[in-house]
Amino acid sequence: MKVLLVDDSGTMRTIQKRCLSKLGIEDVTEAEDGVQALEIYNSGTFDIVLSDWNMPNMDGLQLLKEIRLLNKEIPIIMITTEAERARVVTAIQAGVSDYLVKPFTPDSLKSKLERLTCIKKLYQPL
Amino acid sequence: MTSTIAGKSELTAEFVNPIISSTISVFEMMLGCTPKRTGLSLKSDHIPEHELSAVIGISGKAAGTLVLSLSKSVGIGILDRLLGITTDELNDEVCDAVCELANMIAGSAKAQLEHLEASISIPNIITGAGHSVHYPSNVSPICIAFDSEIGTFTIEAGFSDR
Numbered sequence: 001m002k003v004l005l006v007d008d009s010g011t012m013r014t015i016q017k018r019c020l021s022k023l024g025i026e027d028v029t030e031a032e033d034g035v036q037a038l039e040i041y042n043s044g045t046f047d048i049v050l051s052d053w054n055m056p057n058m059d060g061l062q063l064l065k066e067i068r069l070l071n072k073e074i075p076i077i078m079i080t081t082e083a084e085r086a087r088v089v090t091a092i093q094a095g096v097s098d099y100l101v102k103p104f105t106p107d108s109l110k111s112k113l114e115r116l117t118c119i120k121k122l123y124q125p126l
Numbered sequence: 127m128t129s130t131i132a133g134k135s136e137l138t139a140e141f142v143n144p145i146i147s148s149t150i151s152v153f154e155m156m157l158g159c160t161p162k163r164t165g166l167s168l169k170s171d172h173i174p175e176h177e178l179s180a181v182i183g184i185s186g187k188a189a190g191t192l193v194l195s196l197s198k199s200v201g202i203g204i205l206d207r208l209l210g211i212t213t214d215e216l217n218d219e220v221c222d223a224v225c226e227l228a229n230m231i232a233g234s235a236k237a238q239l240e241h242l243e244a245s246i247s248i249p250n251i252i253t254g255a256g257h258s259v260h261y262p263s264n265v266s267p268i269c270i271a272f273d274s275e276i277g278t279f280t281i282e283a284g285f286s287d288r
Contacts, residue, residue, distance in 0.1 A: 009225065010222050011222045011225075054229075054246065054248055056248060081237075081246070082237075084237050086240070086243070103230050
């Protein structure tokens with residue numbers, strides 16, 4: 001699985017990379033903001049995007065919208081401190097695949113990834 | 127006390143319990159320790175208690191500032207707990223770790239106050255003893271003191287309505 005991990009905090013990127021590594025996911029490309037993430041996304045191939053919301057230059061919501069213009073199917077998980085219902089609804093309306101509120105446990109990230117991987121397999125041609 | 131100042135104090139007071147519960151839950155989940163609240167007071171100035179401040183601006187129906195204030199040693203301890211990285215310096219990694227903790231505390235607190243429709247800024251770090259932090263005018267910030275395995279720290283906050 002190739003992951004694009006977007007967060008302006010190096011601490012959070014390290015924490016998430018370690019969670020992913022424990023799940024056997026080592027192919028992780030990092031970006032510090034939405035602008036950088038979009039450039040990386042357009043120049044590579046990814047199976048899933050994990051993105052923070054509040055970031056400089058381009059926030060996660062705008063990044064989500066930009067990626068959805070290019071790809072309506074790639075799983076995108078918003079990992080953020082924005083926990084209000086209105087925010088979650090906004091992200092869902094913009095096309096987010098799942099939502100994880102910080103602070104989170106490694107098991108909760110694992111559950112989200114497993115769910116999305118399972119869904120993706122259901123839609124793969126036999 | 128004028129009604130305006132009283133109103134602002136009430137708004138700040140509304141944040142107290144969410145800040146306390148958020149601080150405890152963030153420390154427990156991210157750092158594996160349970161901080162204990164040791165004090166709650168109104169500040170007479172805008173100078174945080176410790177030399178390192180992670181400052182978050184809050185806007186929406188409540189506008190103000192939240193500060194995670196701690197010493198260099200506590201900041202270093204936070205980095206160690208979060209990432210297992212040891213250092214003697216107040217470097218970028220320490221500052222980023224402290225900022226992210228403040229981010230989570232502020233985010234969790236504002237989520238408990240959905241009616242305020244608050245947004246939080248990206249955290250900033252200020253270092254140096256005696257630095258001051260900006261709060262809305264005529265706001266007396268609260269200071270919530272904690273003790274933990276990593277050391278003592280404060281959450282300081284002040285809000286006004288828009």
